Amino acid sequence: MKHICTFTTFILILATCMADIEARPLKLHSIFTNHMVLQRDKPIMIWGWADKGANVSVKFGKETANATAIGEAGRWEVTFPARGADAIGKELTVAHGSTLIEVRDIVIGDVWVMNGQSNMAFGLGKTSQADLESAQANLPLFRCFNLKSNEQASLQSDLPADAIEGDGWTCSTPQISLTFSSIGYSFGSRLQRALQIPIGIIDTARGGASIESLVPQHKFKDHPLAAAYKSYQDSVIAEFDAEAFAEKKWKNQLAQAKSKGLPKDKWPTNGGAKSLRSWDRPDQSPAHNGSCYNGMFGVFKGLNIKGVLFHQGFNNSLRTSCRPKLYRALMKVMVEGWREDFNDPALPVGVIGFCAGGVSQTRENFEAWSISSGAYIREAQRLGLADIEDAKNTAFLPAHDIQIPGLHPVKKIDHAIRATRWALNRVYGKKINWDSATLVSVEPQGERIVLTFDKPVMPDDMSTTIEGFSIAGKDGKFYLAHAKWPMKKDHGIHNTAKKSFENKKIELWSPLVAEPIAVRYAWATSPMGNLKVNGKPWLPLHSFRTDNWDWPESDDYSKILMDRLTMKKAMKEAAERLEFRRHEEATRAVEIIDELETLGRSVSK
Incomplete structure (x- = not known):
């Protein structure tokens, strides 16, 4: 009887394990949803996951292709030939056995990624001209895919459902447009009207992101300053004790609650390491090496894109984090990393300079207001791009002259118009006025x-x-x-x-x-x-200086000279x-x- 029970138990365990293995469902990468825009004039790769060894059939429009799921993850992919712009919606179907996935209304045009921090993510509905812009937003061929915060310690293969706004790709309407990135909407909608082709915007901006989090992790080794910084951050992660940090945080919160005289039922409880936010964890913070890229941009590498528009700087301009020499190095390797991962050595990248904010400089406060970490970050952005030595496909777009008090200026459309001029002139070869001076x-x-x-x-x-x-x-x-x-x-x-x-x-x-x-x-x-x-x-x-009197910056990343x-x-x-x-x-x-x-x-x- 003992042997029978043991054998029976073994069979049940084996059956359970086999069921788990065979239960892996057919899946398409989350970037592929209804109303998607695919990049024109480049090969179209479609990928996802299924049981290891499964034969997957993919049909896009009238073309079909087959793939076999390989590896422990069961990844499969197919590639269709490049196509020109096409505004007629196509259907994508993926099948394995009796399982069928259908994605409808896919058009082909140009796909631009919006990257950076909160001033890039800033919604159209919050801007000073939201009413006028949204009134013109009935543009079915302009579409947007919005991501929520999803910083990760390592490069992810797919997006979880809770990292995607709504159902994914969304066609522009007067109401929906108010939720789009203001710069993304104003840039993309103008491109769509000017080029008369489908335009897609993928908004990967994350509020509070430092440039360190936007750089592909494999690129930190390519510059001595970046490599040294990564080594320092690795040591911080190695020494981090999540449980101890959570307990210390809880004790501080508890002390504050007691000092305020709150009743006991209002006192915080110790939730342990699971209660920590990503900001608390050095391996997942929006300031950590590659964290935002891992979960919000690099997560869909394999998808061809037209270009990237970047707007960031605030978190790296803070007194405690301002390192212009490091920023310049990271700007260069960041763009190079994007180009490598998205298989385009000439990928166009426009950088909207660190925006103005706070009290404006005047004759009455001129010298006092000249002590500025932000000015050094603007310079680092411009020089980091120049270090790439590709003026044809990169541009620094000054933004310092558009001044509204506050950390999130509501005049975003002017930034987008400048970016649109650059893109139409340099990327698309149109006779649109755009230039810079040296x-x-x-x-x-x-x-x-x-x-x-x-x-x-x-x-x-x-x-x-x-x-x-x-x-x-x-x-x-x-x-x-x-x-x-x-x-x-x-x-x-x-x-x-x-x-x-x-x-x-x-x-x-x-x-x-x-x-x-x-x-x-x-x-x-x-x-x-x-x-x-x-x-x-x-x-x-653009702002500039002819001196070499730099912002104080230590080679020891644990120290803050300023x-x-x-x-x-x-x-x-x-x-x-x-x-x-x-x-x-x-x-x-x-x-x-x-x-x-x-x-x-x-x-x-």
Whole structure:
């Protein structure tokens, strides 16, 4: 009887195990849903999972293909030939045995990924022009796939249902559009109207994400700074005790509850490691290496896309996390990683610069507001892209001049319009106005310094006042600079017509800098700076500096060089410079006015 029971038990266990193995259902990757947009002019790969060894039949439109599920995961895939844009909805069917999956209304056009943090995720319904934009949003060929937060410690193969907004791909309507990313909607809908093909947007932005979390993990080894940072983070993870952290967190919350006099039934309980948020865990935090890429972008690699629009920066501009040199390195390897994983070495990537926020810089606070970690992050974004050496397919799109107070400015559509101009001009070859200017030379000339650009730079409002420049001598102390364009030789000194200026050159001077050697422009979080390339409002001259006085940054990632005391000291010194300039301008007003009469008169060549 004992042997019979043992044998029976064995058979039951074996049957249960076999049932588990055979129970793996036929599945399609979660990116494939009704109303999907597939990328035109590139091979179309369809993939999913089934029982190991299962024969899977796939039909897309009139074409069919077969695949065998392989490996322990039972992954299968088929690839259909590239197709041109097609606005007529097609059906995708996947079959194995008696199981059939149907996906309807798939169109073919261009697919753009929106990546970054909360200012990219910021919904259209929260913007200042939501009513006007949504009123034009009845666009059945513009579609969006929105992801929820899904940061992961390792690269995922599929998206869980709770990481997807709604049922997946959604066609634009006036009501639905309000839930789309504002930049994503405004960019994608304009592309759709201009190109007259289906356009799909995949919104992978995650509020609070640092650039570290958006870089494919395998790319950290490709740059010394990135590799060192990953090594440091790995050590932090190795030392992390989730249970101990959860208990400490609970004790702090309990102490707060008691100090507030809350009744016992309102006191928090210790939920252990399972109660921790992703923010609490160094291996899953939106600041951890690759975490957001693992669960929100790389999770659908294999899907061909047209390009990526990126908008991020805030979390890396905080005093405690600002590391511009590391950011520059990560920007480069991030884009290179995307191109590798999505099998396109020339994948177009547009980076909308770190947006302005907070109190705007003015003449009254100029020097004090110039202590800016955000300005260094903008520079790191621009230079990181430049390090890729692919100006044809990458672009830095300045955003510092669009200024609304707050961490989440509601004027997003202007950013999207600039991105659309770039994409139509450079990616699609349309005759749409978009350009950028490059600083060609910096020439110290005694008490003045002269800049030369490769294109005209001027305000878009016909003003002859140039704002946003500061200059410094060898002491590194920057002061607000007076600026003018040089006069052309064939125009009299009283001719102030716009055409009388050499608008590719700018002469700078300050009564407080005897021998200037360095220049900064638009160097603040919400900076002064009114120059536009060719005087066009949608083409702001990007912020820049000519010095190498960097933001304090340690090779030891456990240390913060710009600690509270250092920051307080820097702000105090900047405030003193501000007061000194204001005092000097008041006491030397006549002298300064006389000098300004000659500014711009002697440098034209």
